[in-house]
Amino acid sequence: MSTVTLNAHAPTGPIADRWDEHRFSVKLVNPNNRRKFTVLVVGTGLAGAAAAASLAQLGYQVKVFTFHDSPRRAHSIAAQGGINAAKNYKNDGDSIHRLFYDTIKGGDFRARESNVYRLAQVSVNIIDQCVAQGVPFAREYGGLLDNRSFGGAQVSRTFYARGQTGQQLLLGAYQALMQQVGLGRVEMHTKTEMLDVVTKDGQACGIVVRDLATGEITSFNGHAVLLCTGGYSNAFYLSTNAMNCNATAAWRAHKRGAAFANPCYTQIHPTCIPANDEFQSKLTLMSESLRNDGRIWVPKSPDDTRPPHQIPEDERDYYLERIYPSFGNLAPRDVSSRAAKRMVDAGHGIGPLQNGVYLDFADAIGRLGEQVVKERYGNLFDMYQRITDENPYQVPMRIYPAPHYTMGGLWVDYNLQTTVPGLYALGEANFSDHGANRLGASALMQGLADGYFVIPTTISDGLAPLLGSPPVPLDDPVFAQTEQEVRDDISRWLSVGGTRSVDHYHRELGKIVWDYCGMGRNRTGLEKALSEIPALRAEFETNVRVTGRADEVNQNLEKVQRVADFFELGELMCRDALHREESCGGHFREEYQTDEGEAQRNDEDFCYVGAWEWKGPDTPQALHREPLEFEYVQLTQRSYK
Amino acid sequence: MKLTLKIWRQEGPRAEGRFESYEVPNVNEEMSFLEMLDGLNERLVEDGQEPITFDSDCREGICGTCGITIDGKPHGPWPGAATCQLHMRAFSDGDVITLEPWRAAGFPVMKDLMVDRTAFDTIVEAGGYISVDTGAAPDANEIPVPKPVADAAMDAAACIGCGACVAACPNSAAQLFTSAKLAHLNLLPQGQAERFRRTEDMVETMETFFGSCTNYGFCQEACPKEIPIDFIALMNRDYLKAKLKNRKLAGRQG
Numbered sequence: 073m074s075t076v077t078l079n080a081h082a083p084t085g086p087i088a089d090r091w092d093e094h095r096f097s098v099k100l101v102n103p104n105n106r107r108k109f110t111v112l113v114v115g116t117g118l119a120g121a122a123a124a125a126s127l128a129q130l131g132y133q134v135k136v137f138t139f140h141d142s143p144r145r146a147h148s149i150a151a152q153g154g155i156n157a158a159k160n161y162k163n164d165g166d167s168i169h170r171l172f173y174d175t176i177k178g179g180d181f182r183a184r185e186s187n188v189y190r191l192a193q194v195s196v197n198i199i200d201q202c203v204a205q206g207v208p209f210a211r212e213y214g215g216l217l218d219n220r221s222f223g224g225a226q227v228s229r230t231f232y233a234r235g236q237t238g239q240q241l242l243l244g245a246y247q248a249l250m251q252q253v254g255l256g257r258v259e260m261h262t263k264t265e266m267l268d269v270v271t272k273d274g275q276a277c278g279i280v281v282r283d284l285a286t287g288e289i290t291s292f293n294g295h296a297v298l299l300c301t302g303g304y305s306n307a308f309y310l311s312t313n314a315m316n317c318n319a320t321a322a323w324r325a326h327k328r329g330a331a332f333a334n335p336c337y338t339q340i341h342p343t344c345i346p347a348n349d350e351f352q353s354k355l356t357l358m359s360e361s362l363r364n365d366g367r368i369w370v371p372k373s374p375d376d377t378r379p380p381h382q383i384p385e386d387e388r389d390y391y392l393e394r395i396y397p398s399f400g401n402l403a404p405r406d407v408s409s410r411a412a413k414r415m416v417d418a419g420h421g422i423g424p425l426q427n428g429v430y431l432d433f434a435d436a437i438g439r440l441g442e443q444v445v446k447e448r449y450g451n452l453f454d455m456y457q458r459i460t461d462e463n464p465y466q467v468p469m470r471i472y473p474a475p476h477y478t479m480g481g482l483w484v485d486y487n488l489q490t491t492v493p494g495l496y497a498l499g500e501a502n503f504s505d506h507g508a509n510r511l512g513a514s515a516l517m518q519g520l521a522d523g524y525f526v527i528p529t530t531i532s533d534g535l536a537p538l539l540g541s542p543p544v545p546l547d548d549p550v551f552a553q554t555e556q557e558v559r560d561d562i563s564r565w566l567s568v569g570g571t572r573s574v575d576h577y578h579r580e581l582g583k584i585v586w587d588y589c590g591m592g593r594n595r596t597g598l599e600k601a602l603s604e605i606p607a608l609r610a611e612f613e614t615n616v617r618v619t620g621r622a623d624e625v626n627q628n629l630e631k632v633q634r635v636a637d638f639f640e641l642g643e644l645m646c647r648d649a650l651h652r653e654e655s656c657g658g659h660f661r662e663e664y665q666t667d668e669g670e671a672q673r674n675d676e677d678f679c680y681v682g683a684w685e686w687k688g689p690d691t692p693q694a695l696h697r698e699p700l701e702f703e704y705v706q707l708t709q710r711s712y713k
Numbered sequence: 714m715k716l717t718l719k720i721w722r723q724e725g726p727r728a729e730g731r732f733e734s735y736e737v738p739n740v741n742e743e744m745s746f747l748e749m750l751d752g753l754n755e756r757l758v759e760d761g762q763e764p765i766t767f768d769s770d771c772r773e774g775i776c777g778t779c780g781i782t783i784d785g786k787p788h789g790p791w792p793g794a795a796t797c798q799l800h801m802r803a804f805s806d807g808d809v810i811t812l813e814p815w816r817a818a819g820f821p822v823m824k825d826l827m828v829d830r831t832a833f834d835t836i837v838e839a840g841g842y843i844s845v846d847t848g849a850a851p852d853a854n855e856i857p858v859p860k861p862v863a864d865a866a867m868d869a870a871a872c873i874g875c876g877a878c879v880a881a882c883p884n885s886a887a888q889l890f891t892s893a894k895l896a897h898l899n900l901l902p903q904g905q906a907e908r909f910r911r912t913e914d915m916v917e918t919m920e921t922f923f924g925s926c927t928n929y930g931f932c933q934e935a936c937p938k939e940i941p942i943d944f945i946a947l948m949n950r951d952y953l954k955a956k957l958k959n960r961k962l963a964g965r966q967g
């Protein structure tokens with residue numbers, strides 16, 4: 073029997089009025105009644121911190137959970153380049169409609185129109201909110217806000233705070249959250265990892281958590297649970313995500329009935345420092361903003377091993393400028409990444425391992441002077457030099473694509489509710505707004521849109537009917553039972569007593585996912601992955617070694633559970649990629665490409681969201697389809713030429 | 714290269730700690746310091762020993778999670794870098810390196826090299842914000858901020874909350890952390906309304922956890938973001954003003 077129905081609850085009517093109409097039609101909870109509702113927020117990145125602070129301001133009882141030692145350490149802190157908003161402060165033709173259109177097109181026509189339009193609408197409020205909180209965005213000499221350009225757009229709509237935009241936005245949200253903690257409206261649980269969602273009669277009623285300091289397993293109950301737990305790029309092992317980013321919260325929710333949408337839509341970011349060796353623990357992003365002034369090139373002749381300054385101008389191929397003259401170095405991420413891969417695969421790769429392309433600032437330094445370049449990108453240049461021991465003011469940077477962001481995630485309706493009533497997903501953890509490819513500077517926008525403006529409005533629609541009913545009490549057997557399952561799982565991992573480390577298996581899994589479900593995918597490879605992953609998982613389950621105890625700080629125990637979930641998720645990524653017999657955005661099936669090697673969509677058969685329903689440990693998930701309808705944009709072959 | 718590590722091992726908050734030595738062969742100078750430790754941990758696990766507990770997350774010097782005192786220096790020998798940004802080319806074959814957690818009463822050790830820095834959150838909770846409920850903000854460009862002011866606020870806001878300043882200070886004082894947050898908010902026009910109350914509340918909360926500042930200046934040296942101690946002077950000035958101002962206000966109310 074299927075418990076999943078995909079009703080997007082997306083409003084109809086003129087697109088510009090939909091969010092207004094919806095706000096008018098949702099049920100409300102009056103201010104005096106809000107304190108009667110408890111909302112559990114898991115995650116304190118942009119999405120979670122913004123949601124928790126805003127809901128507490130409204131008067132709800134909020135409990136917040138993060139596995140980090142402080143809410144300020146969520147991975148959002150690492151975002152560098154900027155945040156988009158349709159302010160049109162530059163008078164360069166931007167508008168809400170243009171941001172909407174760019175986002176839909178950038179996502180290769182695989183996102184829901186209503187959601188994306190709303191995102192573009194509230195983008196302007198986000199900037200207002202952040203400035204009022206004291207986010208020190210870059211300014212012009214007149215004191216007004218500065219903007220830069222990002223990939224996939226021909227307007228300047230990106231707001232930034234040096235190369236630390238995510239840090240500053242997160243600190244703004246974190247500070248608002250801490251204020252609510254001080255006022256007693258938010259109960260904060262740091263170093264607390266959510267390990268399961270508790271449901272009763274199909275409705276989410278709480279969570280089970282592990283205290284990472286003491287190992288204690290406990291439950292919390294509430295009227296609603298918000299998962300704001302980030303993306304799953306670490307399924308690839310090497311990615312630009314922080315070491316501890318993981319999919320466990322979303323995955324356990326999936327296993328409790330939440331459909332997982334478009335898992336194969338993953339973003340490989342074009343500008344990262346190329347991998348060095350086996351011991352590499354993660355990859356470092358060089359912000360896309362660098363492509364505003366840096367020029368990407370490779371030597372024209374394959375296997376040219378001369379140092380870059382000895383390669384004369386006419387022996388260089390500035391391939392993005394050549395192939396995509398109107399967007400040039402600012403072509404969108406998926407397009408730029410694949411172009412880099414084609415160059416390297418054809419033998420034009422540079423650097424000691426011939427696994428990169430150049431990002432060259434010589435022209436920019438000549439045109440603007442070193443000082444201006446330093447002002448714009450100083451901290452990124454320093455970061456690069458520290459890692460590579462090369463000075464990018466003198467030699468071009470070496471870059472290569474790396475896993476960075478996941479567009480897929482928990483399926484949500486227009487209210488951000490998953491297929492489990494009472495369970496919501498916000499930020500990168502949901503699948504909502506970016507379709508098959510996300511444009512730069514749009515993740516921060518979406519996380520804050522979800523947290524500050526969408527959920528505070530839509531949550532009352534789910535809560536209002538619950539007025540008068542207290543949360544399911546903690547002594548209800550559903551809590552004891554879920555806790556027991558979590559405890560059993562932990563004991564099982566501690567008693568395997570194998571010979572290899574968790575990291576070993578994570579690395580091996582990552583290699584399979586990257587090789588067969590990375591930048592290029594095809595039927596043969598995906599089928600291979602679908603047989604290799606379960607085989608490796610079987611070995612992992614019987615040969616992994618986790619030392620230590622359950623009732624203490626135990627980082628390996630934390631890791632083993634996350635990696636176990638990556639195994640299952642990695643498999644689903646491949647299954648989704650195999651079923652989607654088209655190329656779109658970040659999902660590039662080699663069998664489906666245009667004569668020029670661009671992604672070839674198949675709108676006839678695949679213009680839908682693919683949402684997978686968990687069917688138990690030994691049965692493949694079942695696919696559900698949410699058809700996508702486009703009334704305001706015309707589906708075209710994406711072109712950035 | 715081959716290294717010897719002397720690492721602080723402590724099973725839990727109440728356990729006695731001790732140094733233990735580990736030989737690490739085959740260290741490649743391209744590795745980051747934490748990748749070197751990852752390698753050691755993998756080996757320990759596969760040998761059935763307890764790996765070393767240490768905190769880290771972004772590994773690019775921005776989340777503030779990592780922090781090891783290396784040969785007596787918080788975050789190690791490289792200026793302007795967090796532990797995760799340190800690479801092994803800073804060391805040479807045969808080196809003996811000592812690794813300790815942050816040492817400060819305000820940051821109790823949880824296990825091995827991991828400490829509890831909740832006190833920093835408590836300081837922010839006391840006033841490290843600008844009160845503006847979601848939705849109540851005016852258009853962003855209605856609050857012009859002169860570029861030099863925005864730049865100075867950003868210099869202060871760059872703090873990553875790692876705690877190296879406290880670890881470096883012989884008095885375990887948290888003046889650099891607290892003053893950086895205060896400077897960020899107190900310099901901006903948006904922060905003026907709550908300026909003095911904020912300063913008073915944050916400073917007094919800080920004093921309940923941390924020692925007092927006697928101007929050693931080691932904090933600035935250890936700061937991975939090179940935040941200058943000038944901000945401490947600004948904080949002290951505002952604190953004094955806050956005290957005077959509030960007395961006046963109190964008088965008026967009376």
Ligand SMILES: Cc1cc2nc3c(=O)[nH]c(=O)nc-3n(C[C@H](O)[C@H](O)[C@H](O)COP(=O)(O)OP(=O)(O)OC[C@H]3O[C@@H](n4cnc5c(N)ncnc54)[C@H](O)[C@@H]3O)c2cc1C
Binds near residue numbers: 117151300321476519
């Ligand atoms: C290096 C880098 C640079 C980027 N730069 C940009 C940029 O310039 N512009 C842009 O728009 N986007 C950028 N992005 C993307 C963007 O930063 C992220 O998509 C976004 O910040 C995600 O926010 P979030 O709130 O959804 O999740 P996160 O910030 O990842 O937060 C997740 C939270 O969930 C918690 N959590 C997770 N699982 C559990 C659990 N089981 N139990 C308890 N707590 C849990 C974590 O502790 C954390 O608090 C960048 C990403 C990277 C990797």
